[in-house]
Amino acid sequence: MLRNILVRSTGSNFKFAGRYMKSSALLGYYRRVNYYSTKIQTRLTSENYPDVHRDPRFKKLTSDDLNYFKSILSEQEILRASESEDLSFYNEDWMRKYKGQSKLVLRPKSVEKVSLILNYCNDEKIAVVPQGGNTGLVGGSVPIFDELILSLANLNKIRDFDPVSGILKCDAGVILENANNYVMEQNYMFPLDLGAKGSCHVGGVVATNAGGLRLLRYGSLHGSVLGLEVVMPNGQIVNSMHSMRKDNTGYDLKQLFIGSEGTIGIITGVSILTVPKPKAFNVSYLSVESFEDVQKVFVRARQELSEILSAFEFMDAKSQVLAKSQLKDAAFPLEDEHPFYILIETSGSNKDHDDSKLETFLENVMEEGIVTDGVVAQDETELQNLWKWREMIPEASQANGGVYKYDVSLPLKDLYSLVEATNARLSEAELVGDSPKPVVGAIGYGHVGDGNLHLNVAVREYNKNIEKTLEPFVYEFVSSKHGSVSAEHGLGFQKKNYIGYSKSPEEVKMMKDLKVHYDPNGILNPYKYI
Amino acid sequence: MLRNILVRSTGSNFKFAGRYMKSSALLGYYRRVNYYSTKIQTRLTSENYPDVHRDPRFKKLTSDDLNYFKSILSEQEILRASESEDLSFYNEDWMRKYKGQSKLVLRPKSVEKVSLILNYCNDEKIAVVPQGGNTGLVGGSVPIFDELILSLANLNKIRDFDPVSGILKCDAGVILENANNYVMEQNYMFPLDLGAKGSCHVGGVVATNAGGLRLLRYGSLHGSVLGLEVVMPNGQIVNSMHSMRKDNTGYDLKQLFIGSEGTIGIITGVSILTVPKPKAFNVSYLSVESFEDVQKVFVRARQELSEILSAFEFMDAKSQVLAKSQLKDAAFPLEDEHPFYILIETSGSNKDHDDSKLETFLENVMEEGIVTDGVVAQDETELQNLWKWREMIPEASQANGGVYKYDVSLPLKDLYSLVEATNARLSEAELVGDSPKPVVGAIGYGHVGDGNLHLNVAVREYNKNIEKTLEPFVYEFVSSKHGSVSAEHGLGFQKKNYIGYSKSPEEVKMMKDLKVHYDPNGILNPYKYI
Ligand SMILES: Cc1cc2nc3c(=O)[nH]c(=O)nc-3n(C[C@H](O)[C@H](O)[C@H](O)COP(=O)(O)OP(=O)(O)OC[C@H]3O[C@@H](n4cnc5c(N)ncnc54)[C@H](O)[C@@H]3O)c2cc1C
């Protein structure tokens, strides 16, 4: 029905993308077979950044330390580097951009063990990197030197779910997709979704304050996380696993740990408000001829789709060319190529009402000529396929070797100009082109509904020249528009030195004070964040 | 149309409440004419609580201090106690329960002046009470002894509004209703609403992390506040007035100030994400025969009304009898009396769709006999009138003299048992009955959708005997159910000693450490909070 209307207003034909595996499944697969490592050899971070030096305050692990860990942990909870095992799964990040040299990974199975480990490391001044699903994009989850890796992967139990309130309590190491599937069975949904869901942890998304695809609708984790259980650097367990939607008794301590990227405490448990599972989803894929029109469509969508609008993503032409190179057999959803594409998702409790709202909205924007072409998914398969054109971009951007990723907040009107300015700069530096030029190109896409741009620079190799062309250029651009140099991915190792582009010296000072306040020995995730 | 359906399913007639002034207008009126003070004489807090002593560390104001303030402030920015002016508007709280003895109120007109004042007070160890609209319900906004009152009332400008993103930036002293009216004109709405909106400040609601009537739909201020400008106890201005929906660059410092009740900094500016103004509102007033049925209706409403459900309030029979005593000429919305009433509000972008969802929902719950009677407002006037039966309760509860207010979070199933237990206990203590018995009765109502109960004990006078019967009884009850002793009103003076019923010793310790960290001289809002 909707399809007919669209055909009427645009005169174009409608095709639908073919079938693919779920992106998260793909992601898991890639990781397991080390897909990228065949194309690019990750160099040690310490070699790439010779200016960063190992802090001599931190103790080098001894056999005594190992014996202590053996005394409190079982064999399966300890992984040691050996000739056959270089622990690269834990030492290298998802982008294969950062590589540490840890010789020891601990995977404790209880909160008490996390506490014992930290207490010991704090006393002995052993540096520790907390690690979730290791899907972070700023090099925060892997060591720089020989830091001990404390993986939360074995803390992976659902603790409790209340079907009346929708409050979920779980261990930090539960994989996001598992948590979501669990509550979906009880007619609820996790308030956050992202491409890495098949690998990332609930604790990891809280530690990074991940945003993702549903933020537009359900808000940030600062609103939906109700309680946390945290082990402090000295091993103290702070149990704040509250299950109340409202609780105004004192400073809201848990907020500090949301987005603290493992620098002041290890999150071991999460209590979170999930949302009622929508009964109906619609996805529509549209083309527009300018970024100005992207903005117009957004303002209209927010007014007309209002409470059922659950995602508003934009993708530029190049990002879809890249996606196409991965989605090989798939037919592109639209007839022709266009400068910009928009993916709109609605979700609600009544399919007829949602269809009618979307229909009216699309009729309006097409009749006014703001949207030039478009399709609406007619069933679940088509819906998944349309999403692929958005979700495949992160992987596609690094299929040629690597990717420099910038994830920024900008005023909507300036959002795309960063991509244009970056391409211009890379061309000027004569870095872009076919092989052997190192750069494939800069593309832009992202959660435009949140003022959040993902600028991805697809490269054939990581090298200093590219990095210097991009940084601090990108950060200076963002700062000049009063944006944020990290909308959602965080600071990690990559942006440690760039926080000043988004925060004032007073704010940075206050943050450093807090770090010292909670982690006086600085053992947690050193060389990163602030 | 809807009306007919209801008539069909219940057989009852439908009447609608008459016209009233907006509750906030009434509120302003009451305050100005000191309505309650004719009935009850507020005693000094220091007399009521002889165990609380003035901290000798704090300096008593001298003429030098006054001269300094005169040197930086204009005459209109300084209010001094005199024979004709006892500053009772600033010294007494909204409930007329707490009364301080401040001799000096400063009402600075700029952030820089706030900074100068605090810097001076910190150096001189002069205790300061930040005050917004003075509508707080826990005695947090008035002095206990001779603390200087720093009122934000003159910092009352809208700074900026962006109609594309819906982000509002304003001074802390803007009255909530003014802020809301301002954005309403541009098709947005403040994400928070409460009965005190005609008097309370935007900064005040942030300082208390107020919840209110729309939390169910738009979430807490921890999610919607994007930035704050804060003056620290030493006078340092921290400008964090960001206007980005997403910003993951470092610890989210602003979160600490949300709900900090003026104890670690003075909020002078607020940046907040407003929400698109709904195009359609519906309000329905229903009766059910048990609190179990209240819960059943809630679960159903969340499933069936889902994204358009914007308020779910319950009121017990006694609360409506009290409201009736204030809403004198108004016809009660329903034919008969019932043990419990529910007010449901929906808001959305399409009136027809909303009507149809509400209709189906009401048909279902009435056919199943869960709801026994009900009306739906047919126009804006009726809608306002139905809301009155909920919004009049706070005022009505204290129309006999005073009110002991408890605002707790409890698991839904235990929510009402606290009201029953409290009434039983008051009866046992032979405190309830017609005058001269001091207690009129305990009533229960509130934001049941958030697990939040307002327990109001209406009294003819404040006295120690009542207080001892209620406290710590109420807090012990809440603690035994793992609830919160303050869902939204905060700790203030009233609950300073009761935080231990909701938070662990580790958490309280961490909070006390933060207080010392930010306010080493303890000048901000002493004798309160933690
Ligand atoms: C394909 C893909 C798509 C993505 N899409 C998005 C997106 O849309 N939005 C978005 O915001 N992000 C996105 N990300 C990045 C995002 O930050 C991560 O996917 C996720 O939040 C990290 O979770 P993790 O469990 O993998 O954490 P890790 O990568 O293991 O760790 C991330 C950081 O948190 C710390 N940490 C992890 N667990 C804990 C813990 N329990 N306690 C304390 N500290 C801890 C680590 O030390 C590290 O600093 C994407 C990543 C990928 C690979």
Ligand SMILES: Cc1cc2nc3c(=O)[nH]c(=O)nc-3n(C[C@H](O)[C@H](O)[C@H](O)COP(=O)(O)OP(=O)(O)OC[C@H]3O[C@@H](n4cnc5c(N)ncnc54)[C@H](O)[C@@H]3O)c2cc1C
């Ligand atoms: C009729 C009525 C209905 C109410 N309904 C609700 C409700 O539904 N939900 C709810 O949560 N609350 C409700 N309240 C209480 C609520 O806490 C207040 O109305 C409001 O949040 C306080 O705002 P205010 O500006 O009056 O602050 P005040 O009462 O002046 O101050 C409250 C506290 O915040 C501090 N403070 C105030 N301004 C600042 C500032 N700029 N910087 C630092 N500290 C500051 C004060 O020191 C004090 O500790 C209601 C109150 C009334 C009278």
